[in-house]
Amino acid sequence: MAQHKIGIIMNGVTGRMGTNQHLIRSIVAIRNQGGVKLANGDLLLPDPILVGRNENKLQALASAHNIERWSTNLEEALADDYNEIYFDSQTTVRRAESIKQAIAAGKHIYCEKPTATSLEGSLELAKLAKEKGVKNGVVQDKLFLPGLLKLKRLINSGFFGKILSVRMEFGYWVFEGDWQEGQRPSWNYRAEDGGGIIVDMFAHWRYVIDNLFGPIRTVSCLGATHIPERVDENGRTYKATADDAAYGTFELDGGIVVQANSSWAVRVNRDDLLTIQVDGTEGSAVAGLRDCKTQHRVNTPKPTWNPDIPNPHDFQAQWEDVPDNQAFDNGFKVQWELFLKHVFADEAFPWDLLEGAKGTQLSDLGLQSWKERRWLDVPELKI
Structure with a gap:
């Protein structure tokens, strides 16, 4: 050796x-x-x-x-x-x-x-x-996160049948920096310094969606700057010129609809900082950073809408965990x-600079869609 x-x-x-x-x-x-x-x-x-x-x-x-x-x-x-x-x-x-x-x-x-x-x-x-x-x-x-690897395993096995839709929720509350120090650097909230959650996270969503569910064909995006002022590392108040939240919708090959919410101004009430729910004709799954749980069609409950009685279902308990079955490295x-x-x-x-450019393309289109308030096609990239 x-x-x-x-x-x-x-x-x-x-x-x-x-x-x-x-x-x-x-x-x-x-x-x-x-x-x-x-x-x-x-x-x-x-x-x-x-x-x-x-x-x-x-x-x-x-x-x-x-x-x-x-x-x-x-x-x-x-x-x-x-x-x-x-x-x-x-x-x-x-x-x-x-x-x-x-x-x-x-x-x-x-x-x-x-x-x-x-x-x-x-x-x-x-x-x-x-x-x-x-x-x-x-x-x-994120392609190598245990939760997404388990999700990919389900996709490859045909567990979902025909995939219908995907819902992605990402984010957490980033402190404004006045009474408690922010968890992210201040440049993240200044557009002139390359900040903004669309620029940051749409690059991730592009490769996650492309590699798991299929090519993105159209995009619609609404951005927001929910927190207009923050305090930097030196205690100085500054104007937040970049978006701190983005609400995106993507259409993929085969008619799959993906909704992706990204926010640094949201308090977490879900299993993880990132959750991805996939719904298909044969079953559904929810993946986080490390865990993944499923609900097959034969195990799907039959709730009915009745707000006049207490909810009889423990919906969280009706899902099954996907086992690790392997050791996951960083x-x-x-x-x-x-x-x-x-x-x-x-x-x-396979993840070369052209693949990286696809992430920038989606960020640019997301910003353009927000500005023009319309759907945009996602052209194929070549060099």
Whole structure:
């Protein structure tokens, strides 16, 4: 058994998502397990260099996780042939330019989404990567959530019969920052800084819907800024210029209707922060982040509308849990391992920059639909 090292530039991992999911729970976890096991039994060990603007944060993060390399000089890291992969989890407004530099330097690209602030920008990245011949991938982490993997298992088994509709509820109350600190960074609520829940979440809903239920053909979206003012990390009040809630409806191939509500101004009264209910002719299911429950047609109760008596049904108790039947690893880590094997061993990896551009396309169409207050078609994307 041989061990191979692969250099990875990790840009922007001092932020919450970059630190927790991509560095600690993915790359550090892979290193701690000895690397990614390849088909021939060899191990592939990621060797990261942390890159960013804040020297103190980089040094502290590297020291905390036994990482030897860090730098505030992106150009220098890109010029080093040892670094084969460039990863980007910066804020959206910074991402595209850095990816362009990495592509020009011949690096393989793996990045968070949205890949750019516009569809044109996202398509440009996909085209540049194709022309340069570098491998590329976009984080599509929710496909690897245990709850969605169980839901995919049900779909593949034919459990639902003909799928009729899907209802997605996502969100929670993000504190305004005055009497209690907000759980999300303030730039999320400023459109000029790339914020907004449509830009953020429609990129997720695109790959979830496309991969589980089928291609989106039309979209209707209403956005809202329910909380007009918030308080930032430094205690300063600022105007929220970006949407904090979005109410979307999508039509798919085969007539499936998807309703997706996304909000940072909703208090949770459901099983999880994200729930997806799928209704079909043969059965229904509700998936959360980790769990999934079902109700088959033969187990469906027969309620009747009668508000004059107490409800005789315990509706929640009439569903059955889908068993785990397997060990589920962190979804970010799973996709990192797949991308590393894609780069080093040329294994398949379908979630490329063009797939990432589809998420930006849906965000752009959602914003346009809201502005123009009408349904819009979703054209097929090509480069």
